[in-house]
Amino acid sequence: MNWIKVIAENELPPNQRKVVKVENRSILLVNQNNQIYALENSCPHMKVSLEKGKITDEGTIVCPFHRSAFEMSTGKCTAWITFPPGVSKVMGMFSKEKDIAVFPTRVEEGNIWISV
Numbered sequence: 001m002n003w004i005k006v007i008a009e010n011e012l013p014p015n016q017r018k019v020v021k022v023e024n025r026s027i028l029l030v031n032q033n034n035q036i037y038a039l040e041n042s043c044p045h046m047k048v049s050l051e052k053g054k055i056t057d058e059g060t061i062v063c064p065f066h067r068s069a070f071e072m073s074t075g076k077c078t079a080w081i082t083f084p085p086g087v088s089k090v091m092g093m094f095s096k097e098k099d100i101a102v103f104p105t106r107v108e109e110g111n112i113w114i115s116v
């Protein structure tokens, strides 16, 4: 595993998020109740940023565009293109449901590390 130090722990307080660049990838760091997640910052539907996505109590992030949802711990897609109503079903027929990449994280000596 290739661990990379990304930011200081105090740059990501609880219930905040931050986008970082790691090896040419845009990674969204999320601190949800002191659990740190590192997610590929790109919705697999149209490659838009997930930075402004809603985070649920169940630990999923919802794409701000067409509301596909992904588990932050595994990257698994739990809902695919659910918005706008009516049109979303048709849109979903033309693109295959995909998961997002997630990366292991650890906090050590006051810094957040991810493995890519």
Ligand code: FES
Pocket: 043, 044, 045, 046, 047, 048, 063, 064, 065, 066, 067, 068, 081
């Ligand atoms: S861009 Fe994310 S669901 Fe369409």
